[in-house]
Amino acid sequence: xxxxxxxxxxxxxxxxxxxxxxxxxxxxxxxxxxxxxxxxxxxxxxxxxxxxxxxxxxxxxxxxxxxxxxxxxxxxxxxxxxxxxxxxxxxxxxxxxxxxxxxxxxxxxxxxxxxxxxxxxxxxxxxxxxxxxxxxxxxxxxxxxxxxxxxxxxxxxxxxxxxxxxxxxxxxxxxxxxxxxxxxxxxxxxxxxxxxxxxxxxxxxxxxxxxxxxxxxxxxxxxxxxxxxxxxxxxxxxxxxxxxxxxxxxxxxxxxxxxxxxxxxxxxxxxxxxx
Amino acid sequence: xxxxxxxxxxxxxxxxxxxxxxxxxxxxxxxxxxxxxxxxxxxxxxxxxxxxxxxxxxxxxxxxxxxxxxxxxxxxxxxxxxxxxxxxxxxxxxxxxxxxxxxxxxxxxxxxxxxxxxxxxxxxxxxxxxxxxxxxxxxxxxxxxxxxxxxxxxxxxxxxxxxxxxxxxxxxxxxxxxxxxxxxxxxxxxxxxxxxxxxxxxxxxxxxxxxxxxxxxxxxxxxxxxxxxxxxxxxxxxxxxxxxxxxxxxxxxxxxxxxxx
Numbered sequence: 001x002x003x004x005x006x007x008x009x010x011x012x013x014x015x016x017x018x019x020x021x022x023x024x025x026x027x028x029x030x031x032x033x034x035x036x037x038x039x040x041x042x043x044x045x046x047x048x049x050x051x052x053x054x055x056x057x058x059x060x061x062x063x064x065x066x067x068x069x070x071x072x073x074x075x076x077x078x079x080x081x082x083x084x085x086x087x088x089x090x091x092x093x094x095x096x097x098x099x100x101x102x103x104x105x106x107x108x109x110x111x112x113x114x115x116x117x118x119x120x121x122x123x124x125x126x127x128x129x130x131x132x133x134x135x136x137x138x139x140x141x142x143x144x145x146x147x148x149x150x151x152x153x154x155x156x157x158x159x160x161x162x163x164x165x166x167x168x169x170x171x172x173x174x175x176x177x178x179x180x181x182x183x184x185x186x187x188x189x190x191x192x193x194x195x196x197x198x199x200x201x202x203x204x205x206x207x208x209x210x211x212x213x214x215x216x217x218x219x220x221x222x223x224x225x226x227x228x229x230x231x232x233x234x235x236x237x238x239x240x241x242x243x244x245x246x247x248x249x250x251x252x253x254x255x256x257x258x259x260x261x262x263x264x265x266x267x268x269x270x271x272x273x274x275x
Numbered sequence: 276x277x278x279x280x281x282x283x284x285x286x287x288x289x290x291x292x293x294x295x296x297x298x299x300x301x302x303x304x305x306x307x308x309x310x311x312x313x314x315x316x317x318x319x320x321x322x323x324x325x326x327x328x329x330x331x332x333x334x335x336x337x338x339x340x341x342x343x344x345x346x347x348x349x350x351x352x353x354x355x356x357x358x359x360x361x362x363x364x365x366x367x368x369x370x371x372x373x374x375x376x377x378x379x380x381x382x383x384x385x386x387x388x389x390x391x392x393x394x395x396x397x398x399x400x401x402x403x404x405x406x407x408x409x410x411x412x413x414x415x416x417x418x419x420x421x422x423x424x425x426x427x428x429x430x431x432x433x434x435x436x437x438x439x440x441x442x443x444x445x446x447x448x449x450x451x452x453x454x455x456x457x458x459x460x461x462x463x464x465x466x467x468x469x470x471x472x473x474x475x476x477x478x479x480x481x482x483x484x485x486x487x488x489x490x491x492x493x494x495x496x497x498x499x500x501x502x503x504x505x506x507x508x509x510x511x512x513x514x515x516x517x518x519x520x521x522x523x524x525x526x527x528x529x530x531x532x533x534x535x536x
Contacts, residue, residue, distance in 0.1 A: 073487075073490055073491075074487075077483050077484070077486065077487035077490070080479060080480070080482075080483030080486075081480050081483050081484060081487075081513075083479075084476045084477065084479040084480035084483060085476070085477075085480055086476075087471045087473075087476040088473050088476030088477045088480060088516075088521070088524070088526060089473075089524065089526055090526055091525055091526050091528065091529050092529060095471045139468075143468065143469060152466065152467075193395060194395055194396055195395075195396070196396060197396045211396070212396035212397055212399070212464065213396070213397065213399060213400040213460075213463050213464050214463070215463065215466070223466060225464075225465065225466050242465075242466055244466035244467070246466075249462070249468075252468050253459070253462075253468075256455050256458055256459060256468065259451060259455055260451075260452055260455050260456075262451075263447075263448045263449075263451040263452050263455070264448070264452070266444055266447070266448040266451075267444070267445055267448035267449070268362075270363065270441055270444050270445075271440045271441060271443075271444045271492065
């Protein structure tokens with residue numbers, strides 16, 4: 001595990017890291033929008049096929065031999081810690097930075113290769129192993145490949161119907177429905193701290209009540225969230241809503257539930273103690 | 276008579292006395308002690324009875340104020356300690372969970388103002404209690420694993436590995452459940468399972484380091500386990516950053532997880 005034995009790997013990682021930094025400076029963040037549906041599905045199929053082909057050559061391919069080694073394990077966890085620390089120190093972290101995207105792609109590739117091998121070798125704890133690893137692949141993979149299809153909009157509404165929302169970057173978007181603030185319930189405790197936020201909103205001709213932690217699901221891929229209230233210069237109360245369209249959210253949830261089941265099995269089963 | 280916080284010091288004294296007796300009996304017996312479990316289960320039932328009566332008095336679930344949520348922490352810590360003892364027979368685990376539960380009980384007695392302190396709307400969620408209490412218990416288990424790892428690293432003892440590994444598995448299982456319930460909650464509150472804000476990024480670092488520890492688990496009793504111990508210690512340092520250290524970073528200004536500012 002010395003420096004000399006790993007010089008080739010270190011050179012490769014350095015080359016990829018430098019390339020990512022150069023791309024960041026030249027074109028800015030990774031162009032996520034290019035990979036909107038159906039491009040992301042095509043890229044996903046190609047990537048999975050490539051991993052499958054490479055996995056079949058696991059005894060002869062140097063790349064596969066590395067990805068199945070303990071060095072790749074250290075690299076994966078170093079990337080998780082490195083990306084986490086970097087984003088954790090940034091005031092406005094961007095998960096679309098080239099180095100983050102490249103790290104996530106490597107982590108996911110490593111996870112898939114390890115899961116393919118582990119399914120054959122995880123004797124006595126196959127279900128636990130599969131739930132934990134496949135769950136993580138689903139949860140991370142849905143976030144990664146589904147990011148281009150995710151849309152997050154904000155809109156301020158008052159008693160007049162409004163269909164003009166804005167992206168988080170401030171670009172306008174016209175909704176295919178109108179939103180109206182019909183009634184609201186704002187309560188504060190004795191110290192003036194917010195205690196209860198509730199808004200009755202009109203979506204075209206429908207009426208719905210939303211609260212913080214209780215969004216309205218407009219469709220299987222879209223939810224409307226109550227974010228906050230404010231008062232305009234004319235004295236009228238308005239509320240800020242967030243509209244999130246995330247078609248891949250159910251795959252993320254499936255992954256999270258699998259991970260929870262795996263974690264429960266991990267607690268109940270404990271480690272395989274070597275004596 | 277209205278059952279409320281007014282009788283809590285009496286209930287707390289009974290609960291702490293019963294739980295401490297159970298913990299001491301467990302410490303003194305080599306085998307799993309039904310008597311120790313009996314004391315602990317009685318303490319849990321008394322605590323649960325108080326919570327149920329408080330629920331009826333308030334005519335709402337006692338999940339809204341800081342004091343009420345700390346009541347649940349204490350309750351869950353006792354439950355988790357008893358369950359772990361019943362399952363794996365760690366003699367010391369109920370002492371550990373009793374001490375932690377007592378800390379939260381004392382906070383509730385010494386700081387009565389938090390009984391009426393409201394939770395801000397974002398915290399008023401069904402996920403709040405499981406998310407936080409599960410995290411608290413995982414911190415306790417991982418803290419204990421870290422202490423043992425430091426001892427093992429300093430003394431070059433290998434006989435602690437089994438205990439460290441068992442604590443690590445329990446701690447990481449709870450840590451994972453805490454993080455994952457948090458992501459389900461985040462989806463309901465803010466529309467995203469994960470948004471890489473400062474708290475979440477440090478949670479990922481902590482989780483990654485502990486998962487690495489799981490993957491470099493010692494393979495032999497006599498092997499060189501330095502990397503294993505060092506990763507556990509690094510994991511615990513990252514956990515401190517995630518728990519409260521992050522509040523002192525400039526990036527915390529943009530975090531949606533700072534509720535005390």
